Amino acid sequence: MPPGTRAANRSELTQAILASASVQLAEIGPAALSVRQIARDLEMASSAVYRYFPSRDALLTALLIQAFDDLGRAVEEGAATGADLRDRFTGAAHALRGWALAHPHEYALTYGSPVPGYAAPTETVASATRVAAVLLAIVRDAQVEGRPLGAGTRQFSAAERTAVAPISDFVEPALDDAHTARAMVVWATLFGHVSLELFGHMNNAVLDYKEHFTTVIEQLADDLGL
Amino acid sequence: MPPGTRAANRSELTQAILASASVQLAEIGPAALSVRQIARDLEMASSAVYRYFPSRDALLTALLIQAFDDLGRAVEEGAATGADLRDRFTGAAHALRGWALAHPHEYALTYGSPVPGYAAPTETVASATRVAAVLLAIVRDAQVEGRPLGAGTRQFSAAERTAVAPISDFVEPALDDAHTARAMVVWATLFGHVSLELFGHMNNAVLDYKEHFTTVIEQLADDLGL
């Protein structure tokens, strides 16, 4: 056989394993994902899978990065469809919720409770940051345009300023206190709403999730002065 | 042996199983909870545990109700310490975050990703409602006192009004549109912040969680007009 076959096979098989794991994740969720089932799907010995991923956790990490990237791409596209700043924000927000509804198990993997003892490796943070980057870019653009924030935005304490400095300084030019404050609330509210809805805590409380989500993000857009 | 011994033993053993499960939950989390380990703790056969709880899921449901009640009690106490409406709100909010930090695995069980295919039985909703009840009572009291909401609260659409009617009508007298809208945002923001913090999504972004959380809830209190 020509040289390079082994490297090519390795790359192919790695992708095949990841693809099978991806299907399993989407269908039965991260908790039920089984290495042996992947091996059966690919008609190989279960021990052979461990030549490509050292553990089930490593496989989940790869899926985690994939999910973060997929969500990040979806949110970026959702923001890109907007003509003005407000549409960019609502587009991104609806894209976030839409992706979560379409990929509930992937959302659970990324933003649900982490498996005990699992520490997300450094490789994940770049992908995990993409959603926040979209949001912060919109807020920065609003600040640059000189739009006034919604009424009633509070003053920062000095302690708070240093506490959230990494957020303020994430974009260029950096966010001022008031924009940082509102951005943080928006961040928590968006993921709070999606998690509460997806994890069933709005059952029998909210009858029309999409309508309500729309109302919430319009309120948030107002608060951001968009 | 006197009659009634069996019923008493059953009640005692049920509690003992629940107690052992509770310890396991706190230490290693819901995913790692093992029926066999509980049996070993209590020095009984693993099959005997199934006379008291028909499945591992039933055991988790009992723990879920326990956790919801414990959280509800903590938030109710946190609210009770407040002299005025604003202190009741901030007290409840800090109690929520404090409980979550003290009981991360229990918080993951209640507000993290549910296990696949698990549908919370009806018995859980009463306990799960307690936190929302505290929040909505505060907002209702603010409305009754005639306090003005923070500036910039949006108008409801008719569709949104019916969508969140169960929330508005949860308290007596019912919340008006504006108070309902702000209450829903506050609800999502509180759990969003706690989940993001607890599940590690604020790592390297927020340096002082408590300071930031305080800032956020002061902003929310302003928005609620407290």
Place this chain on the structure above:
DNA sequence: CATAAAACAAGAGCACTGCTCTCGTTTTGT
């Protein structure tokens, strides 16, 4: 009080999991 019925505890066993180790085989680099 005697006896049938129900509840119980214990153990074996099934099907499944993640993971490791060994043992031949195949591809690689020298």
Place this chain on the structure above:
DNA sequence: ACAAAACGAGAGCAGTGCTCTTGTTTTATG
């Protein structure tokens, strides 16, 4: 050409949730 590394497959280990059987103990009934 040959040693070294990578590989695939299978057996095996320790663990899991759960079921079934077997023998015992407590309950309720005639």
